[in-house]
Every structure is written in C-alpha cells, then in structure tokens.
Amino acid sequence: MRADRSMARIVRVDGAFGEGGGQIVRSSVAIAAVCGVATEIVNIRARRPNPGLQAQHLTAVRAAAALCGAELEGDRLGSERLLFAPRHAVAAGRYAFDVAEARAGGSAGSAPLVLQTVALPLLLARGRSNVVVEGGTHLPASPCFDYLERVWAPALCALGLKVGLVLESYGFYPRGGGRIRAELEGNGPPRSLERLHSGALSTVEVRAIAASLPAHIPQRMADRARSLLAKEGIAAAVEPRRVRAASPGAVTFVAACYEGGYGGFTGFGAPGKPSEQVAEEAVTLFRAHRQSGAALDRWLADQILLPLAFARGSSRFTTDCATAHLRTQAELLRLFGLAAVRIDSEEKTVAVKVEPAEGEA
Known part of the structure; x- marks a missing residue:
C-alpha cells in the first residue's frame, strides 16, 4: 500500500458534499490511515440539525x-473541522473502543459503523487483529450486527479478507451497551x-429480534x-428471538x-x-431488491467500494439503487486518488465499475 507519511501532502475534504454526513468522516480517516496521508475535513455534517462530530463519529x-498513531486536531464533540495525520503504518493487534466514552452520560452510537471504520485498515495490515466495540448494535440509519454477520x-x-464476528451483547437506543467482537486477518490485497x-435465490433467513419486550x-x-x-413461494428459515438489552427494541432482519x-434488509x-409493520418493512425491501435482479444490495454497494479500491484489477457489480452514499464514496476515492x-x-439495476489507480494495490 502507498505510504506517504509526511505533512507535505494534505488531502482536504469538504464534509458537506454528497450525502454530507458521518460516512465522509469515517471513510476519510480509514483511507488516511491506510495510505498514511494527512487529511483535513471541514464543514463536518454542516447541514445536519446537530452539525459537527457526534459520539459515534x-x-x-x-x-x-x-491504529496509526495519528495526530488529531478538532477531535471533540460538535467540531466541524478535523485534522487527521498518521505517524506510522497501521499496526495489527488487540483494540477496544467504547462509543459511550465519547460523551458524558454515555451514548448508543453505532458500534457497527465504528467497526467498519477500523476493519479495512486492519485487514490491509500485516497480522491478525482482535477488536471489541461497545455501543448500539441495532440502530436505524446504521447496519445492524446481523447485517455485518x-x-x-x-x-x-x-475478497480474501478474513472476518469473524461475535455478538456478545445487544445494544438498542437510547442506552446502547451492546458489544461486538471481531477477528480480522488480511491476506494481501x-x-x-x-x-x-x-x-x-439460494436461501432466505429471517431473524425477528425483540429485546426486553414481551414474547409475543x-x-x-x-x-x-x-x-x-x-x-x-419462499420457504424461509424464520427464527423469533427474545433477548436482553439495557434498552428495549425490536428488529426484523431478512x-x-x-x-x-448477497442482500440484507x-x-x-x-x-x-x-x-407486523416492522416485518413488512424488511420483506418489502427484500422483495424490491429481488425483483431488480441486482447482485448486491444498495448498502453493500457503498460499503464494498473501499476494499475494491485496493484490489488488484478492476471490479464490476450491479446494485438496485445508486444511493447518495454510493456516489459520495465514489467521489472520495477519486479525491484521494485511489x-x-x-x-x-x-433498466432495473445500477452498474458499478471500480478501476483502482495504478500502484495502489
């Protein structure tokens, strides 16, 4: 991987472009950690009702x-500017992160999004890593643990990247308290x-999960x-689960x-x-994706772009929708020269082609 570790080059990112949310921050620091390039992000979540960095970000x-000993400026709640300057290559190892520690009184910020931020840098580093992330595990506007798994x-x-996941406890809004453990090991690009x-269609699996709620x-x-x-005409494997969590919550995952x-809904x-409406929403999303004939769902489409930017050779896939997150991720890869x-x-799908820049893999 490229390793330009001086401050001579600073990539500047406008945090208000595209989807204008936390994805820009998470993807930018993940790329910066891998490439060893100093990165300045301004206008962070500027158009959001609560602009700036929140606990999860x-x-x-x-x-x-x-992971990379980065020097930070602006790493505080509400900050709309961040400077992230790596000082050394990403080091595999044992790490633990807790979203609740970022804010007095705690937070149910998304543990899956934090895990996804560090996963790619660690998967591209030498060695095996063990990562524990505490926070919310099943939250709207975030992939739930079941989606990750x-x-x-x-x-x-x-893609040849080894990822093992264990859900040690569930976390719902507002208290969070969930815990995810991940074993990560890369094997080259x-x-x-x-x-x-x-x-x-090979299989369909449904998990109907309710935390601290009646069995019905x-x-x-x-x-x-x-x-x-x-x-x-689908005979799905359906599992109702009643679990414990600090806050009540319910999710249907298909x-x-x-x-x-692949697809997760x-x-x-x-x-x-x-x-019943919770289940209907998940099945409706599944039905729409199935009818499109696309290979990947709209959420995986933007999540897979970063690893594909470091792959050897070009990649092609189809998805059911060109989301703002997908287009934003694509623009970030261009901005970093990856x-x-x-x-x-x-007609029914969106075709995506990823051409890594020469020398990145």
Whole structure:
C-alpha cells in the first residue's frame, strides 16, 4: 500500500458534499490511515440539525487514530473541522473502543459503523487483529450486527479478507451497551469482484429480534415475515428471538443469499409501531431488491467500494439503487486518488465499475 507519511501532502475534504454526513468522516480517516496521508475535513455534517462530530463519529476518528498513531486536531464533540495525520503504518493487534466514552452520560452510537471504520485498515495490515466495540448494535440509519454477520463479512471473505464476528451483547437506543467482537486477518490485497447478476435465490433467513419486550413481539414479527415470504413461494428459515438489552427494541432482519450475490434488509421497531409493520418493512425491501435482479444490495454497494479500491484489477457489480452514499464514496476515492468509479443506471439495476489507480494495490 502507498505510504506517504509526511505533512507535505494534505488531502482536504469538504464534509458537506454528497450525502454530507458521518460516512465522509469515517471513510476519510480509514483511507488516511491506510495510505498514511494527512487529511483535513471541514464543514463536518454542516447541514445536519446537530452539525459537527457526534459520539459515534468521534469514537471512529479516535479508533482509526489508534491504529496509526495519528495526530488529531478538532477531535471533540460538535467540531466541524478535523485534522487527521498518521505517524506510522497501521499496526495489527488487540483494540477496544467504547462509543459511550465519547460523551458524558454515555451514548448508543453505532458500534457497527465504528467497526467498519477500523476493519479495512486492519485487514490491509500485516497480522491478525482482535477488536471489541461497545455501543448500539441495532440502530436505524446504521447496519445492524446481523447485517455485518450475514452480508458484509461474507462479502469481504469473498475478497480474501478474513472476518469473524461475535455478538456478545445487544445494544438498542437510547442506552446502547451492546458489544461486538471481531477477528480480522488480511491476506494481501483484496481480490477483485465480478458480480453482475443475482442469479437464483439460494436461501432466505429471517431473524425477528425483540429485546426486553414481551414474547409475543418477536413471534408476531416472525409470523408476519413467514406469511409474506410464503406468498412469494419462499420457504424461509424464520427464527423469533427474545433477548436482553439495557434498552428495549425490536428488529426484523431478512438475509438473502443468491448464486451471485448477497442482500440484507432490516425493519426497525418504534414505540407504537405494530410488530407486523416492522416485518413488512424488511420483506418489502427484500422483495424490491429481488425483483431488480441486482447482485448486491444498495448498502453493500457503498460499503464494498473501499476494499475494491485496493484490489488488484478492476471490479464490476450491479446494485438496485445508486444511493447518495454510493456516489459520495465514489467521489472520495477519486479525491484521494485511489480509484475511478463509474456508475451507470440501467433498466432495473445500477452498474458499478471500480478501476483502482495504478500502484495502489
């Protein structure tokens, strides 16, 4: 990997461009850690109701800094400017991060998003790493743990990157308190990816999870998901789960495995929201993706771009939607000089091609 570790070059990122949220911060510091390039991010989340770094973003920044000894400026809650300057190559090892430590009174910020920030740098480093992240594990606007386990990790493994995940405790809003353990091991640069069609549907798995709620909640979600999928001619493996957590919460997660792709679809509970509606939301997302014939779901599409930028050779895949996150991730890769990403809308799918810059792998 490239290792320009001087302050002679500073990549400047406008945190308000594209989707304008925390993804820009997390991806920028992950890339900076891998490449050893100083990075300045301004206008962080400037258009959000609560602009600047929040607890989850701050934890991700400090976690990435711990991997490469980065010097930080602006690493505080509410800061709209951050300077991240790596001092050495990313070191594999044992790490532990807790989102609650970033804010007095704690936080349920997303543990999966923090884990994803440090995963790529550690997977591209020499050696095996053990990472523990505490925080929220099942939150809206974030991949839940089940998505990481059933979609994200298998996709990385297909690239030759070893990812093992264990959920040690659940964490829902507002108290969080969840705990994820990850074993990470790279084996050289990632393999390139060629996934243009989903192909035949192999399996569908449903997890109907309710934390600190009556037993009928997960059962109702499970029954509704099973019924809707049966109408599609799908005999899914459906599991209602009643678990313990510091805060109550409910999730229905649908994992789909195809001959040529992956998909994960989540419905989140909320006070006053019928259990059946939670299941319906997850199944509706699955149905839309299946009808498109795309190989990867819209969330994996942007999450897979970073590892593909470091792969040997170009990659091509299809997804069901060109999200703002996908386009933002593509622009970040261009800005850092890592890869050119072409995104073309077709009749039912979106075709994505990733061309790593010469010398990056």
